[in-house]
Amino acid sequence: MTLKDGLDAPSELTVIGGRPLLGRVRVPGCKGISHRALIFAAIANGRSTLRGLANGADVASTVTCLEALGVKIRAEGDGAVVRGLGFEGLREPTGVLECGNSGTTMRMVAGLVAGRDFLSVLVGDESLSARPMRRVLDPLAAAGARVDGRDGGALAPIVVRGGDLRGFRHELATASGQVKTALVLAGLQADGITEITEPAPSRDHTERMLTALGAPIERVGPSHLRVRAGEPTPFELTIPGDPSSAAFFIVAACIVPESDLVVESVSLNPARIAYVDVLRRMGAQIEITQTGVEVGEPVGEVHVVANRLIATDIAGDESIIDELPVLAIAAAFADGTTTIYDAAELAVKESNRIGTVEQELTQLGIGVEARPDGLVIHGGAPKGASLKSHGDHRIAMAGAVAGLAASGETTVRGFGVTAISYPGFAADLEAIVNPS
Numbered sequence: 001m002t003l004k005d006g007l008d009a010p011s012e013l014t015v016i017g018g019r020p021l022l023g024r025v026r027v028p029g030c031k032g033i034s035h036r037a038l039i040f041a042a043i044a045n046g047r048s049t050l051r052g053l054a055n056g057a058d059v060a061s062t063v064t065c066l067e068a069l070g071v072k073i074r075a076e077g078d079g080a081v082v083r084g085l086g087f088e089g090l091r092e093p094t095g096v097l098e099c100g101n102s103g104t105t106m107r108m109v110a111g112l113v114a115g116r117d118f119l120s121v122l123v124g125d126e127s128l129s130a131r132p133m134r135r136v137l138d139p140l141a142a143a144g145a146r147v148d149g150r151d152g153g154a155l156a157p158i159v160v161r162g163g164d165l166r167g168f169r170h171e172l173a174t175a176s177g178q179v180k181t182a183l184v185l186a187g188l189q190a191d192g193i194t195e196i197t198e199p200a201p202s203r204d205h206t207e208r209m210l211t212a213l214g215a216p217i218e219r220v221g222p223s224h225l226r227v228r229a230g231e232p233t234p235f236e237l238t239i240p241g242d243p244s245s246a247a248f249f250i251v252a253a254c255i256v257p258e259s260d261l262v263v264e265s266v267s268l269n270p271a272r273i274a275y276v277d278v279l280r281r282m283g284a285q286i287e288i289t290q291t292g293v294e295v296g297e298p299v300g301e302v303h304v305v306a307n308r309l310i311a312t313d314i315a316g317d318e319s320i321i322d323e324l325p326v327l328a329i330a331a332a333f334a335d336g337t338t339t340i341y342d343a344a345e346l347a348v349k350e351s352n353r354i355g356t357v358e359q360e361l362t363q364l365g366i367g368v369e370a371r372p373d374g375l376v377i378h379g380g381a382p383k384g385a386s387l388k389s390h391g392d393h394r395i396a397m398a399g400a401v402a403g404l405a406a407s408g409e410t411t412v413r414g415f416g417v418t419a420i421s422y423p424g425f426a427a428d429l430e431a432i433v434n435p436s
């Protein structure tokens with residue numbers, strides 16, 4: 001299957017500041033749920049139907065890896081039909097597993113193949129090859145898989161020779177939805193009981209979905225999971241909109257005067273929309289209405305009306321880590337000084353987001369100081385500038401949001417990287433800043 005439709009994002013985006021965002025917009029399916037839905041459908045024995053899959057390159061990487069493991073995936077409408085094989089049906093890939101830019105793919109697929117008696121070699125692009133992998137490889141080794149990687153096992157390419165796993169106990173040093181999911185996938189293949197604890201709760205799509213699909217996973221506490229051997233049942237799922245993609249429009253509608261925007265059909269999972277609380281603390285006018293539930297995920301719409309923002313302090317826990325670049329843009333337009341702290345993980349995302357946000361805010365004429373665990377941002381009146389994406393989809397879209405509210409014209413170079421999570425971002429934006 002190819003998920004290439006609409007993958008062409010413009011290589012450069014120019015926006016004129018001050019045009020309000022009006023009307024309604026629908027963002028692509030949630031990327032985190034899409035990766036999980038594809039993997040869970042692959043290990044369910046039978047046919048699953050997924051609608052509204054995220055159409056970006058990251059989710060296409062997960063499709064590529066699953067196909068290389070023998071899973072048949074057929075595109076259908078805006079989703080896919082997956083012929084799941086159960087764990088036992090996965091086959092040794094004849095080539096490398098190409099994970100592209102997707103940390104979620106690499107870490108979760110490592111957990112998926114850890115219990116299979118064959119060799120998997122996982123490779124990524126330059127950015128992914130610099131991101132930490134020990135956090136997933138060490139516990140998989142403790143469970144009984146043989147693992148290795150470049151730089152003494154720290155970096156991709158990584159190698160997993162799976163085999164019989166035994167139930168294990170692992171305490172994550174850093175809360176991580178990706179690592180937790182990898183370990184759950186290993187636990188589902190292990191003999192005995194697996195216990196996973198985290199220093200703080202991370203996003204819980206995996207628990208919600210697997211519980212709804214009858215897999216043997218139990219929440220012992222908010223940061224403690226117990227997993228036994230088993231598989232989910234095949235399923236049908238309509239994937240709700242991605243709250244992290246919605247965040248770009250929501251922040252833009254907060255900071256561009258006279259905006260009045262509704263984002264439709266978004267996952268309202270509390271572990272994903274905590275950024276709304278931060279914006280409300282800054283004075284944003286945001287109303288949320290739940291309209292339904294989909295495989296354990298609340299879904300609804302978000303209505304934003306522009307309002308002057310004031311600075312706040314933001315602790316960077318895992319539930320808002322992906323939205324910190326765009327929250328930094330909100331802070332750049334707010335009255336006062338915002339401190340983002342406890343967010344050292346920002347440095348090991350698709351780019352070093354502490355450094356890249358600092359550089360781009362400086363370009364916009366904003367006073368900013370980088371710290372090892374975050375940023376101090378002195379709000380002001382950003383001026384249109386020439387910005388760079390640094391090969392990072394979220395930095396590209398955050399730059400566009402800044403340009404929408406800045407004075408004059410802003411250009412974001414390297415904008416094509418938005419194809420990683422949101423290929424249609426520029427087109428969807430054009431429709432709401434210029435409603436017909």
Ligand code: S3P
Pocket residue numbers: 031032104175176177178179181203318321322
């Ligand atoms: C993700 C978890 C987070 C997030 C990433 C997606 C997931 O990463 O930043 O974009 O789908 O579980 P970590 O697990 O590294 O915190």
